[in-house]
Amino acid sequence: MGFDWFQGFRPSFKSVAVAITLLCAVPVIGFAPAHAGNENSFWQLFKKKRSSSDDGAPANANWSSHGTSAKGGPATTATQIVNDGSVSPFLTPGSGPALQAAEARFAQIAASGGWGRVPGGKLKKGVQSKAVIALNRRLFIEGYLRPEATQGQYADVYTSATEEAVTRFQRNHGLAVTGAVDSATLRELNVPAERRLATIRANLPRVAEYSRDLGPRYVVVNVPAQQIAAINNGTVYSIHNAIVGRPSRPTPVVMTSVATIKFNPYWNAPASIVERDILPRMRSGGASRVMRDMNMKVFDGVGGPEINPDRIKWRRVVVDNYHFRQEPGGSNAMASAKIEFDSPFGIYLHDTPEQNLFASGQRFYSSGCVRVEKVAILLNWILNGQDGIDNSRIAYLAESKERLDKPVLNPPQIRVTYLTAWPGRNGEVNFRPDVYELDRSGFVMGQPLPVGETKGGERFVLKPIPRDPSAVDADEAFGFFNFGRSRNGDKYFDPISKLEALEDSLGRKIKAKKAKAVAASNWFSVKPGETIKPLKKSASTAKKSKVKVAAKPSKKATGTASTKTVSKTVQTAAAETCKPAADGKLPAGCPPAAVPKPKSKPATTAAPAAN
DSSP states (O other), X not given: OOOTTOOOOOOOHHHHHHHTTSOOOXXXXXXXXXXXXXXXXXXXXXXXXXXXXXXXXXXXXXXXXTOOOXXXXXXXXXXXXXXXXXXXXXXXXXXXXXXXXXXXHHHHHHHTTOOOOOOOSOBSTTOBSHHHHHHHHHHHHHTSSOGGGGSXXXXXXXXXXXXXXXXXXXXXXXXXXXXXXXXXXXXXXXXXXXXXXXXXXXXXXXXXXXXXXXXSEEEEEETTTTEEEEEETXXXXXXXXXXXXXXXXXXXXXXXXXXXXXXXXXXXXXXXXIIIIIHHHHHHHOHHHHHHHTTEEEESSTTOOBOOGGGSOGGGOXXXXXXXXXXXXXXXXXXXXXXXXXXXXXXOEEOOSOGGGGGBSOOEEESSSEEETTHHHHHHHHHTTGXXXXXXXXXXXXXXXXXXXXXXSSOOEEEEEOOSEEEOGGGOEEEOOOTXXXXXXXXXXXXXXXXXXXXXXXXXXXXXXXXXXXXXXXXXXXXXXXXXXXXXXXXXXXXXXXXXXXXXXXXXXXXXXXXXXHHHHOOEXXXXXXXXXXXXXXXXXXXXXXXXXXXXXXXXXXXXXXXXXXXOOOHHHHHHHSXXXXXXXXXXXXXXXXXXXXXXXXXXXXXXOXX
């Protein structure tokens, strides 16, 4: 069965530069034409301000079993064209049976007592010690050394065979390949066999699904490995370092085919990124200046006219009503190209202006999308000569900043995978850290939730979680929704009141301690037909209160009612919710002022009854 059907951090100043380049979790379509703009000022302005971990994690945050930091030291893998069979693919059609065989072997090792611990110390070629005896035996049990390495005069010697075995072990665990046992290698050697077995078992269903129906040409993104491979008939053509989603914004698993390559694309900022990362910067740094530095434009909705960002009160808006678009060029979050494919989670592969990040050993920096090192190699392989597009044409497009969208005619498959264990050569198994903490969750496909979060007891979802346009940061927006001007004939409720709290029909409340500040600065949207229920007043706020209503806010309004606004009670809403009972008493919580008093009429003489 195919899978083409398959298918939420407070920003700091330091984090904004990178965070706005990242998540694509809410796809946006139907964009207006663009204009060229300043290309590099945004990155030049903010590069020195950014943090290594753009989710605000401390620089020494430990995300891996390797014990490496968020910076991770230098990269232990390289981007290169190989095409010679020297690099083992992440997936082949035979990966499932191969991992099953490894599972049986590791189960036997665990049942036999595992492989024991290797003591620390100076372990490299030429060393002779008791620690080497334990090392050779450890490598033999997992299959990296022949039995004779553990016997006779060489049992305690770090030989060339030991060095070669350690080299393969380091490569299979994503470590720096040195042939000597450093601290990171020692930690991996001393992971118990039972834990390795559990990791293999967690990956059995993943490998089975990811390798199903593989065609001759396919791209594999392995998120835990932070790498991408382009594969022809089971042979790796090129392998690329990748930047993938950080634990607070994980990259989802998707199985589909490449659809379109966009050269020098626009970046259409998802509402979630605008809300969490861009708006705070605009509020503190000036909207127009920030937009200029980011080479961005703001439009009145998708396909709407461009607007002056300084004319919008950004503390009062729902970002879903606006379209933020970054123009093509060197500062664009997509840089020279974007590789699109069908995904309900809105992710894609793309170039990046921050090429220096690929040199890091821990590249969990993005907000879900995947950045590709040396993307031109992958673009050329995907297009495969289509329409005469070759390396020189790709280089020209990157230099010229010319816009070009190219649907791929014979598209390769793409697998965005989560593999913490997969089979290698000669029965060896590759392992990577469970960075998203999914190995005990039964996860195979879908959208992992941020580390530490669950939904219905699960660590992942199979469908995108609908975005609530009114779900804005509570500290920034204080529970309001639909700030700013009316877009659909909405009326506005001005909460000038001394009630302890007010509640609209959607259940949002204004608490007394902030009521004064709210009343001075905000309009609260109430749609036609909705009711507003004043909540029970406390003894300290027992004075009668009135609430003003305006058909629409005055252009000069600063939060207080317009002089032209009729001072009257909320007659329709309050009358419905606060009707007197049969005994004339009001329901609990209804202030007397909320019910209009009947007008007195002059006494009249009763007319005679009709005959």
